[in-house]
Amino acid sequence: MSTISIQSPAILRASGGASSRVTHRTRLRLTARGRRVLAGFAAAPLIAGIAFSVLAGGSALASGEESAPVAFESVTVLPGDTLWSIAAEVAPGIDPREVIDDIMRLNNLGTGAIQAGAEIAIPAQYEH
Numbered sequence: 001m002s003t004i005s006i007q008s009p010a011i012l013r014a015s016g017g018a019s020s021r022v023t024h025r026t027r028l029r030l031t032a033r034g035r036r037v038l039a040g041f042a043a044a045p046l047i048a049g050i051a052f053s054v055l056a057g058g059s060a061l062a063s064g065e066e067s068a069p070v071a072f073e074s075v076t077v078l079p080g081d082t083l084w085s086i087a088a089e090v091a092p093g094i095d096p097r098e099v100i101d102d103i104m105r106l107n108n109l110g111t112g113a114i115q116a117g118a119e120i121a122i123p124a125q126y127e128h
Helices: 032-056 083-090 096-107
Strands: 072-076 119-123
Antiparallel strands (some): 072 119
């Protein structure tokens, strides 16, 4: 078994002379000016990030390079049409998987699902 002994700190009393000073701990008080300065320091990274995004945000658009125009024809999807049937119709001599991939990329399709009545773009290289 172990024992724990607690000793109280020794308290020294100062003599009542003029040389002794009593020190009191003070709480930190924040003035209105101090709150503004603290808020400014806290907001500085946010302001720097916004300034950086405003100044550097448009650099990709101002490249000066011209892109090649994309030529395409559009086809209206009929009831019962699939991308496979459309690809086989517009490019009979080419593997339909390649044509479907190009159609999906041009139309920004995530899946191969298309709806009747929709207009889809066909790359001009496959138009006959």
